[in-house]
Amino acid sequence: MKLTIGFSVNGDSVEVEVLPHWNLLKVLRDVLELTGAKQGCGEGECGACTVLVNGAPVNSCIYPVLEVEGKEVTTIEGLMDKSGRLHPIQQAFLEKAGVQCGFCTPGMIMSAFALLKANPDPTEDEIRHAIAGNMCRCTGYVQIVESVQHAAAVMSGRSQERAGKE
Amino acid sequence: MKNKDKPPELQPFFDKNIAGDVVPSIGISMPRIDAYAKVTGRERYAADYYGFDMIWAGVKRAGIPHARLKSVNTQAAENLPGVIAVLTHKNISGSNRQGVIRKDQPVLVDDKVRHCGDAVALVLAEDKETLAKAIKLTSADFEPLPGVFTTETALEENAPLVHEDHPGGNVLLKASLEIGSVQSAKEHCDVLVEACFETPLVEHAYLETEAGWAQLKEDGKLEIVASTQTPFRDRMEVADALGLEPERIRMIAPYAGGAFGGKDGVTVQSLLGLAALHANGRPVKMWWSREESFIAGTKRHAARMYYRLGAKADGSLHSLDTRLYFDTGPYDHLGGVVITLALEHSGGPYRIPNVSFKGWAVYTNNPIGGAFRGFGVAQVTAAMEQMMDMLAEKLAMDPLKLRLKNAVRKGDKNCVGVTLTHSTGLVECLEAVARHPLWTERAAWKSKAGPFKRRGAGIVALMHASGYGPVVPDVANAKVELTAEGKIKVYCGVVDMGQGNAATNLQIAGSILCQNVDRIELILPDTDRTLPSGSASASRCTYTFGNALIGACETLKLRILQRAADLLMVDDCDETALIPGAVRHLPTGREIPLHRLATFMNESERTATQRFRAPTAKEIPPVGNEIRLHGFPHTLFSYGAHLVRVEVNELTGVVDVKRYLSVSDCGKIINPHVYEQQIQGAIAQGIGYALSEEVQVNEGKVLTADLATFIIPAASDVPEIESQPVEIYEPSGPYGLKGVGEIATNGPLPAIANAVADACGVRIFRSPLTPSRVLRALRERLSEGGVH
Ligand code: FES
Ligand code: FES
Numbered sequence: 001m002k003l004t005i006g007f008s009v010n011g012d013s014v015e016v017e018v019l020p021h022w023n024l025l026k027v028l029r030d031v032l033e034l035t036g037a038k039q040g041c042g043e044g045e046c047g048a049c050t051v052l053v054n055g056a057p058v059n060s061c062i063y064p065v066l067e068v069e070g071k072e073v074t075t076i077e078g079l080m081d082k083s084g085r086l087h088p089i090q091q092a093f094l095e096k097a098g099v100q101c102g103f104c105t106p107g108m109i110m111s112a113f114a115l116l117k118a119n120p121d122p123t124e125d126e127i128r129h130a131i132a133g134n135m136c137r138c139t140g141y142v143q144i145v146e147s148v149q150h151a152a153a154v155m156s157g158r159s160q161e162r163a164g165k166e
Numbered sequence: 167m168k169n170k171d172k173p174p175e176l177q178p179f180f181d182k183n184i185a186g187d188v189v190p191s192i193g194i195s196m197p198r199i200d201a202y203a204k205v206t207g208r209e210r211y212a213a214d215y216y217g218f219d220m221i222w223a224g225v226k227r228a229g230i231p232h233a234r235l236k237s238v239n240t241q242a243a244e245n246l247p248g249v250i251a252v253l254t255h256k257n258i259s260g261s262n263r264q265g266v267i268r269k270d271q272p273v274l275v276d277d278k279v280r281h282c283g284d285a286v287a288l289v290l291a292e293d294k295e296t297l298a299k300a301i302k303l304t305s306a307d308f309e310p311l312p313g314v315f316t317t318e319t320a321l322e323e324n325a326p327l328v329h330e331d332h333p334g335g336n337v338l339l340k341a342s343l344e345i346g347s348v349q350s351a352k353e354h355c356d357v358l359v360e361a362c363f364e365t366p367l368v369e370h371a372y373l374e375t376e377a378g379w380a381q382l383k384e385d386g387k388l389e390i391v392a393s394t395q396t397p398f399r400d401r402m403e404v405a406d407a408l409g410l411e412p413e414r415i416r417m418i419a420p421y422a423g424g425a426f427g428g429k430d431g432v433t434v435q436s437l438l439g440l441a442a443l444h445a446n447g448r449p450v451k452m453w454w455s456r457e458e459s460f461i462a463g464t465k466r467h468a469a470r471m472y473y474r475l476g477a478k479a480d481g482s483l484h485s486l487d488t489r490l491y492f493d494t495g496p497y498d499h500l501g502g503v504v505i506t507l508a509l510e511h512s513g514g515p516y517r518i519p520n521v522s523f524k525g526w527a528v529y530t531n532n533p534i535g536g537a538f539r540g541f542g543v544a545q546v547t548a549a550m551e552q553m554m555d556m557l558a559e560k561l562a563m564d565p566l567k568l569r570l571k572n573a574v575r576k577g578d579k580n581c582v583g584v585t586l587t588h589s590t591g592l593v594e595c596l597e598a599v600a601r602h603p604l605w606t607e608r609a610a611w612k613s614k615a616g617p618f619k620r621r622g623a624g625i626v627a628l629m630h631a632s633g634y635g636p637v638v639p640d641v642a643n644a645k646v647e648l649t650a651e652g653k654i655k656v657y658c659g660v661v662d663m664g665q666g667n668a669a670t671n672l673q674i675a676g677s678i679l680c681q682n683v684d685r686i687e688l689i690l691p692d693t694d695r696t697l698p699s700g701s702a703s704a705s706r707c708t709y710t711f712g713n714a715l716i717g718a719c720e721t722l723k724l725r726i727l728q729r730a731a732d733l734l735m736v737d738d739c740d741e742t743a744l745i746p747g748a749v750r751h752l753p754t755g756r757e758i759p760l761h762r763l764a765t766f767m768n769e770s771e772r773t774a775t776q777r778f779r780a781p782t783a784k785e786i787p788p789v790g791n792e793i794r795l796h797g798f799p800h801t802l803f804s805y806g807a808h809l810v811r812v813e814v815n816e817l818t819g820v821v822d823v824k825r826y827l828s829v830s831d832c833g834k835i836i837n838p839h840v841y842e843q844q845i846q847g848a849i850a851q852g853i854g855y856a857l858s859e860e861v862q863v864n865e866g867k868v869l870t871a872d873l874a875t876f877i878i879p880a881a882s883d884v885p886e887i888e889s890q891p892v893e894i895y896e897p898s899g900p901y902g903l904k905g906v907g908e909i910a911t912n913g914p915l916p917a918i919a920n921a922v923a924d925a926c927g928v929r930i931f932r933s934p935l936t937p938s939r940v941l942r943a944l945r946e947r948l949s950e951g952g953v954h
Contacts, residue, residue, distance in 0.1 A: 019295075030294075035214040036207020038423070040373040041456040045873040048373050076207035090205040094197045097839035100847060101664025102204030103373035103423030109205060128881040135873065137371050137424050138664050139843060140850030141881040 007068045009034065010078025018065050025049045025060035027068075028075060036076035036106045040135065047134030050107035051075045057114040059133075076106035079113065089113055089151040098147030100138035108134045112148045120156050124149070186684030189746060190676035192901050195839035198669035199683065200421055200662065211423050212393040213377035213453050220379070221250060222297045223441040223452045226287040226304040227461060228279040231315075231531040231866025232326065233308035235275050238287050243303040248296035251444045252304055253288040258440060260409025264432050266399065267796070268338070268498035270329055271534075273407050273436040279308060280328055280496030281531050282866050283462030290441055290450060313531035313866055317470060317491040320528045328496050328529035338494050338527040339502035341509045341793045345583050346520030351485035355476030359556045363473070363549040364932040365915070366860035367493070368466040370538055371878050374423020375459040376433035379451040380442035388415045390438055393422045395430045395661050395702040397691045407436045408443070415439065419691040425663035426851070427537030428464055430703045431499060460871035464499055464536025465861055467492040467527075469508075469545040475553045481563050483518045483572045486581065490525035490546065492535060499536035501527040506796035507631065508542030513581035514550040515592050515629035515805060516572040521581050531866045537703060539848065540911045543630055544855065548933065551626040551916035555923065565920070566605070569627045569807075570596050580629075584783050584799045589896040589904070591831025592627060595807035598829040598890055599625060604809055605827075611811065612925070618816045621824075622925025624917045628806040632705040632905035633780040635797030640706060640780035643697035644714035646675055646722050648772040652747065652761030654681050657689045659699025660711045665907055666840040667707045671715055673837060674900065678719035679726075680744040697775065705804065705905025708836070710780050712900030717776030725774065729767060730758050781898055802896075804904045806830040808849075808913035812921040816944060819937030821857055821922055823885045828910055831892045834902030838891075844906045845889045852914030854879045857934050 002017040009032065016031050025042075028034045028051065037060055040048030044062040051060045052074040079087040089112050092098070099105050108131060115122060115130035122130065127148045128141070136144060152158075190196055203209035226238075240252035255262055255276035262276055263269040275284050287304045291297035314320040314328065320336040328336055352358065378392030388410065394400055397417035405412040422429060434452045441450040454462065474487040490508055494501030505527040512523050527535075538544075558565035574580050576590040599605055608623040615621040634640040645657035656675045662668035672686050689695055699711050723744060730749035731739040734756055742749050748757045764772060783801035787794075809827040814820070828845055835841045858877040862869040870876040895902035915933055923929040928943040 029214075030216060033216050034207075035210065035216070038211075038373065039213070039453075040375075041873050043456065043872060043874070045456075046373060076205075080206060086202075086205065093205045094201045097195070097198070097201075097843060099198065099201040099204050100666065100843050101373065101422060101424040102200065102209055103211065103664075105204050106207045132880045132882045135371075135373065135878060135880060137373055137426070137851070137878060138847045140846035140848075140887060141884050142846045142887050143839070143843060145881065 005066060005069045007071050007073060009073045010075060020066055022065045023061055024063040024065050024068055027065050028060060034075050034077050038103050038106060040103065047111065048104055048107045050110040050134060052110060052114060055117065057111050076109060079109065088154045089116065092147040092151035092154065096143055096147040096150050098139065098144040104134055104136040108136065108144060112151065116152055116155060121152060187682050189680055189682045190673040192673065192677050192836050195837055196673060198666050198840065199672050199688065200669055209421060211374055212379065212391050212420055213374055213423070215379050215391065215451060218449065220449045220451055221290055221292055221445055222294050223288060223290050223438065223450045224297045224301050225285045225437060226289065226301050227282065227458070228275065228284040228286050229282055230279055230308055230310060231282050232311040232313035233279045234311060235277065235279055235286065236307040236309055239305045240287060243289060243300040246296060246300050246303060248292040249300045250290040250292065252300065253440060253444060257444065258408060260407045262407055264403050264407050264436055265498050266431055266500055267502050271497040273440065281533060282868070283533060285437065288437055288441055290445060315530055315532055315865055317493050317526070317528040317530065320530050328531060336529040338498055338529050339505055339796065340526050341506050342524045343509060343582060343787070343789050344522050345788065348485045348487045348520050348522040351520035352476055355484050356479040357557065357560050358474060358476045359553060359560055360474045361553060361556065361931060363471045363552065365469045365545045365548055366934060367468040367533065367863060368538065368855055368859050369460055369861050369876055370426040370428035371873065371876065372424025372426060372428060375454045375456055376429065376463060377453040378434045378438050379449055380438035381449040382442045382445065382447055384447065386414060388439055388442055389418065390415065390435055391418045391420060392435050392438065393429055394419050394435065395425050395663055397661065397693055398698040399701065400432055400435045401693050403432050404436045404439045408439050417693045419661045421690070422661060422663035426539045427541065427703060429663065430537040430701055433463065456873065457871045460861065460876070461533065461868050464534045466538035466540065466544065467494060467501065467504055467535035467542070471546065471549040473549050473553050475557055477557055477561065481561055481568050481571050483516055485520040486513050486518050487522045488512045488524065492525065492527050493530050493532055494527040495530055495532045495534040497534050499534050501535050502796045504537065504542040506793055506798050508546045510582055510631065510798055510800065511543040511629065512546040512550060514547065515574050515627055516581055517574055517578055518581040532863050533861065533868060539851065539908050541908065544912045544915065547626070547628060547912040548915040552919050552929065555920045556929070566596060566600050566625055573627060582799055583787055584785050584801065588802050588898060589831065589833060589894045590805065591892045591894040592629065592805040594892040594894065595805055595829040595831055596627060598892060599807045599809050599827065602809065602827055604811060604825055608811070615813060620814045620816060620925040621811065622921040623809065623811050624920030624924055625807065625809045626913050626917045626920065628808065628909055628912050629803045630705060630909035630912060631800035632709055632802050632804065633800060634704060635800050636782040637795050638797065640700060640710055641777060642699035642711040642714040643775060643777050644711060644718040645697050645773060645775045646718045648722060648726060648760060648764050648767070650764050652759060652764050654679055654686045655689060656686060657696040658691055659696050660707045661691050661702035663702050665707065665844060667711070670708050670712065670836055670840060674712060674715050675719050678716065679723055680746065682746045685747060705907040706780065707907065708903060709899055709905050710778060712903065714776045714778035716900050717778060718774045721776060722774035725771065726763065730763055733758055733763065733766060802898070802904060804830065804832045804906065804909045806909050806913065808917045810914065810917040810921050812918060812925060814922060814925045814940060819941035819944065821918065821935055821940060823853055823918065826885050826887045828887065828913065829890045829892060830906065830909060831894055832906035832909065833896040833899050833904035834893050835891055836901055836903060841891065841906055842889055845910045846887050848908065848910035849887055849914055850879050850884045852911045853884060855934065856915040856918040858936065860934050
């Protein structure tokens with residue numbers, strides 16, 4: 001039996017018909033065709049599906065869709081501003097080479113987004129800890145960490161030089 | 167948001183780069199062109215197509231390692247509403263066999279199951295849930311057969327045969343090479359060290375599991391979009407397996423979400439092709455689950471390697487004897503080529519006058535061994551570089567000096583008898599490590615280990631061949647076009663699986679043709695549009711395709727300048743230059759926009775192509791033709807030296823990698839950021855290989871089929887990595903470049919093993935160096951009285 005639930009995605013209200021056992025990722029990808037959030041495992045182990053629910057990062061592949069009723073979901077597609085400008089974290093991943101195959105990137109950026117919201121000036125350890133649930137098989141994380149450091153510096157108006165040294 | 171009205175688009179998504187007004191140059195870090203779509207979530211990977219009328223296909227896996235197939239029961243699944251078809255080998259009219267060298271792998275099992283991941287039936291359903299139910303409802307009757315699960319048992323005389331029709335029995339390929347005489351040389355050695363090393367079966371664990379979709383078009387063309395490294399070869403494989411003319415098949419390879427060798431060859435392609443033939447023209451999608459990827463996908467070969475290394479008292483290597491046993495699982499895949507490359511690298515980058523190398527790729531009923539970044543070299547480097555440290559210890563010699571003493575230099579013959587005629591920067595790499603404080607100040611650092619901690623430093627020397635070797639032509643065909651709109655189109659022949667070669671192609675074309683980024687468009691590999699250029703593998707992509715691309719761009723440039731000179735009525739095109747969007751006559755400043763120029767040229771005049779074939783070794787090595795056919799020997803090598811510092815916790819056995827230094831001779835660098843990505847990413851994978859990654863298999867069944875039990879490094883597990891290039895110009899490479907894709911992945915396992923031995927005084931011959939193995943070794947050492 002399908003149920004109808006309502007929630008908001010990147011600021012737009014949506015109503016979707018779902019089966020009770022579906023997870024949020026399935027609805028985002030298969031129903032809403034927001035394919036930015038990726039599926040790397042479907043079991044809560046890789047972070048590729050990370051999105052924000054009411055501002056908190058979740059593994060959407062194991063997040064029951066019924067629980068999203070009435071909440072706000074933010075996906076990678078919602079990070080650009082209205083004029084189409086990249087969010088500073090996206091920009092930083094682009095400039096500081098945090099992207100290789102890119103399959104982990106949307107999840108990685110969402111985790112970084114949640115981190116910087118809570119902690120605008122994180123240490124390297126705090127960054128590594130915050131993205132420890134986001135697996136990347138390509139980069140070795142070095143340039144991902146640098147990207148997040150750079151984004152933090154840009155977002156808080158600190159100089160780039162300092163960001164590079166942290 | 168859902169678009170039900172139009173069929174999914176076949177073309178990969180492109181968007182404008184934000185730094186579109188930049189004219190690319192060689193040697194600078196410019197943002198990758200693919201990054202924009204990736205950071206915005208807009209990139210459409212093979213797994214990202216949904217929409218119009220799409221149906222799902224999935225596979226019933228055998229779940230039994232060795233059995234005769236008696237029948238497949240499809241009825242129950244077929245009766246389920248929403249099931250479109252349940253297909254078996256009977257629905258295949260082609261050879262039903264796939265494989266790069268030996269075609270021994272069925273698309274759908276017909277006679278025999280040879281590993282748990284074999285595909286028994288292919289199910290098509292309206293949605294994923296029905297698909298899952300239907301796969302469960304499909305069953306098969308098997309007559310179980312005794313299996314072979316280790317290379318030892320597979321080589322026993324009366325071992326069950328994985329392929330009854332293979333003349334070599336369970337030996338897929340035996341490779342051997344003899345130079346000088348190891349037998350008599352042994353008598354002239356002052357020291358001999360002997361050891362056996364075991365390395366595990368390893369999963370690629372790319373974030374994007376095997377995926378794709380396919381559609382049978384109205385004109386009869388079968389279009390397959392897949393996450394693959396090898397679209398052109400896939401096309402031939404699918405055609406043969408399904409009994410279609412290759413021209414009927416179009417393979418398209420979007421950006422892959424990681425591949426590392428695991429998509430070098432057919433994964434979903436033939437299955438999708440078969441599904442599309444039975445889908446009434448509807449698009450069919452297949453996306454393996456993580457568990458399925460573990461069970462059915464290829465892996466890095468597990469290996470057992472026997473080494474005996476002899477040297478003179480002064481440290482000069484004199485003889486090396488190796489026997490390599492690689493478990494290739496039930497199918498060739500690329501197992502023969504892997505063992506051959508392993509054999510070629512088994513003596514490392516050293517001069518050794520007497521060698522005897524033997525290698526066996528052995529069929530078993532375990533998961534399929536195949537291509538994985540490192541391609542056999544990761545295994546033998548783990549062995550050889552530990553042998554070097556063991557030898558150094560026996561000689562009471564500094565391990566770095568021992569390596570320097572024996573390191574190959576340009577003009578030397580390497581230990582398989584090939585004269586090194588290309589740039590050979592190993593000595594420079596080792597010297598850079600020798601000078602580095604992480605090495606020179608290691609004693610002080612080690613002495614500061616806290617209570618219950620031990621610290622150690624380890625080094626390794628590396629080499630890695632690039633390209634296919636002498637027989638299979640290592641060829642790329644580049645094509646560039648000045649479009650009617652005055653833009654540049656680059657037709658990429660080699661897949662970008664994440665390593666960034668597409669962006670590098672843009673950098674090359676933009677720099678030669680002096681066009682800014684947003685005037686250049688990339689066409690990703692597509693058998694209907696781009697030219698065949700081989701696989702994205704073997705550290706060859708930018709070397710081989712880059713050379714071809716430079717040629718094509720130079721041709722097009724000259725043609726554009728000449729045409730412009732004609733139109734500007736000047737004699738000499740030397741007086742003209744390309745500038746963004748136009749050609750300028752330098753003496754007068756007159757300009758002709760490219761879009762105008764293009765109107766005077768027809769399509770073939772606006773298009774330039776160039777073929778490049780990578781150089782091959784000209785020596786005739788003392789090996790059989792079969793081994794040459796499998797790619798022996800190479801002529802072009804990258805080199806490197808790594809250093810690692812580790813801290814071992816005596817109470818837990820945990821090895822903490824504190825610092826990592828990599829010095830690499832991969833020639834000149836086109837884009838430092840992308841270069842770093844290759845080195846750092848490879849090292850992280852190597853650290854996983856060293857410390858935690860092991861696909862555990864029991865009687866052919868994978869026990870670690872998820873990312874909770876197969877542990878790849880997380881951000882918190884990877885140390886600070888310093889990487890230094892030794893930029894020696896390689897004259898045959900594009901802008902002096904050599905391959906960088908694989909070499910660094912070979913270093914961490916032996917470097918860490920050497921560092922652990924340095925820290926603890928024990929060597930662990932079986933990797934990964936898990937806490938329990940380290941603890942056991944520490945305990946054994948204690949009970950032996952602490953002497954080693
Ligand atoms: S896909 Fe959700 S954690 Fe891996
Ligand atoms: S960039 Fe490929 S998984 Fe992170």
